[in-house]
Amino acid sequence: MKWKRIWSITEITLVQLIRRRITLVLLLVIPSLFFWVVDFTTSTRITPFKLATVSEETYIEVPARDESLIFIGVAAVGFLASFLGLNLVQKNAEVHRRMVLTGYRSWEIFIALFTVLFFTVGLLALYIGAALHLFFTPQNLVGTLLGIFSAGMVYGSYGILSGVLIRGELEGMLLIVLLANIDAGWLQNPLFYDGAQHQEFIRYLPAWFPSQATLTAAFTSHPFVKSLGLSALYGLGLLLVGLLLYIYKMRIFK
Amino acid sequence: MPIVLKVEHVSRSFGRQKILVDASFTMSTGQLIGITGENGSGKSTLLKIITGILKPDSGRIKRPTSMGYCPQEVLLFGQLTVLEHFKCWAKGYGMTPTHWQESMELLLQQFQFEQHLHKLVEQLSGGTKQKLNLALALLHQPDLLVLDEPYNGFDWETYLRFWNHAEAIVAGGQSILVVSHFINDQQRFDHILHLQNGLLS
Numbered sequence: 079m080k081w082k083r084i085w086s087i088t089e090i091t092l093v094q095l096i097r098r099r100i101t102l103v104l105l106l107v108i109p110s111l112f113f114w115v116v117d118f119t120t121s122t123r124i125t126p127f128k129l130a131t132v133s134e135e136t137y138i139e140v141p142a143r144d145e146s147l148i149f150i151g152v153a154a155v156g157f158l159a160s161f162l163g164l165n166l167v168q169k170n171a172e173v174h175r176r177m178v179l180t181g182y183r184s185w186e187i188f189i190a191l192f193t194v195l196f197f198t199v200g201l202l203a204l205y206i207g208a209a210l211h212l213f214f215t216p217q218n219l220v221g222t223l224l225g226i227f228s229a230g231m232v233y234g235s236y237g238i239l240s241g242v243l244i245r246g247e248l249e250g251m252l253l254i255v256l257l258a259n260i261d262a263g264w265l266q267n268p269l270f271y272d273g274a275q276h277q278e279f280i281r282y283l284p285a286w287f288p289s290q291a292t293l294t295a296a297f298t299s300h301p302f303v304k305s306l307g308l309s310a311l312y313g314l315g316l317l318l319v320g321l322l323l324y325i326y327k328m329r330i331f332k
Numbered sequence: 333m334p335i336v337l338k339v340e341h342v343s344r345s346f347g348r349q350k351i352l353v354d355a356s357f358t359m360s361t362g363q364l365i366g367i368t369g370e371n372g373s374g375k376s377t378l379l380k381i382i383t384g385i386l387k388p389d390s391g392r393i394k395r396p397t398s399m400g401y402c403p404q405e406v407l408l409f410g411q412l413t414v415l416e417h418f419k420c421w422a423k424g425y426g427m428t429p430t431h432w433q434e435s436m437e438l439l440l441q442q443f444q445f446e447q448h449l450h451k452l453v454e455q456l457s458g459g460t461k462q463k464l465n466l467a468l469a470l471l472h473q474p475d476l477l478v479l480d481e482p483y484n485g486f487d488w489e490t491y492l493r494f495w496n497h498a499e500a501i502v503a504g505g506q507s508i509l510v511v512s513h514f515i516n517d518q519q520r521f522d523h524i525l526h527l528q529n530g531l532l533s
Contacts, residue, residue, distance in 0.1 A: 086423045094411035097452070176407045179383060179399075180424030180468075330384040332395070 087190035109154040120146045127268040131290040152229045156262035159230035160254045163237025166191045184328035199230035221295025228309035229288035235316035242323045261285045333360035342391030353530040369527030375511045400469035404480040406461045410454035425472035439467040458485040479510040
């Protein structure tokens with residue numbers, strides 16, 4: 079019965095997302111546009127960089143354009159997933175509350191929203207992986223896709239948490255831009271990280287493990303599963319906090 | 333008559349502003365009670381406390397297990413159809429397909445919006461959205477209906493249909509608590525609770 083109710087909310091949330099055609103088009107256009115700009119503007123000269131989770135001494139030498147494509151792919155999925163997570167929670171928050179009054183449990187709604195995020199980010203990661211493949215072939219395509227997916231899930235969870243914490247749409251968006259821009263869009267670039275001060279600060283940010291997993295899979299034959307696992311733990315942590323706060327905020331006093 | 337709702341010494345403040353002060357009343361099965369009062373007098377706060385959306389600072393509420401709530405503002409999914417709303421709400425109420433479909437048909441006829449069944453809510457007029465907003469609260473035939481200005485945006489004919497329906501369901505043993513601003517509604521109520529400066533009289 080509970081699973082039927084969760085499926086019912088998942089279904090209506092997916093249906094609503096599919097009916098927002100402009101949103102879907104933008105989800106596809108934005109990463110493609112990012113890749114096109116990178117391909118158009120970034121040089122193909124070999125740029126050496128180090129990956130902290132691989133080795134502090136070994137330099138990886140790949141064209142700057144390829145490195146930027148991966149970095150931008152992670153940043154794009156992070157941005158899009160976080161805005162999607164925020165929107166899923168915020169957009170119909172009052173209607174969801176009304177649904178709790180009808181008999182749905184708040185955790186059932188939360189799981190349904192997360193399921194929609196999971197599937198959408200999965201499809202987005204596949205699409206981004208396919209788009210990347212047009213520009214260059216990563217060493218481990220499946221690993222690269224999983225890394226991109228994990229970046230989406232970590233940032234999607236952050237978006238959900240932001241949506242639970244903050245009521246205002248603009249405030250939520252600003253909170254996302256603040257972190258996603260600094261973290262996924264700047265500090266996690268290995269070219270920057272190599273010479274950065276206080277690197278331990280960068281390692282605590284949400285995009286650290288997903289970026290490391292993706293770059294490792296794309297450019298090396300080193301294992302990346304540990305980074306993927308830690309990404310999942312990071313995302314789950316954000317999600318758990320979000321769930322507890324969501325249950326608290328949606329509670330009904332009987 | 334058995335008591336369906338008991339509100340005992342309920343108070344609620346927002347910051348330093350006292351919205352409800354020591355409100356008490358009871359409601360029996362088959363009663364139609366109206367709540368009146370000026371804007372900001374605490375009517376919606378009282379209804380939100382009764383439904384469990386808000387917690388009172390003090391006091392107790394004894395509610396029935398089966399309640400229907402029609403909020404003042406239209407709370408619907410813009411990208412879902414009328415039918416999808418009924419289906420979704422019915423699952424929440426735990427109704428069987430036969431039961432909710434029968435109830436839906438009746439409500440669609442009663443409020444005359446069956447022609448909009450497959451339309452998205454965002455394509456509906458304000459009045460039709462309000463019809464759906466109300467119909468969703470009535471779908472499972474609850475013991476107590478809590479309606480916060482349920483006919484906002486209704487035309488005169490729909491307004492009269494609402495009252496016909498309300499009187500029929502009260503006659504069938506359900507109870508209705510309704511916030512109203514209209515003086516000509518007052519003759520329809522078994523009792524009128526008036527809220528002024530947080531005090532119920």
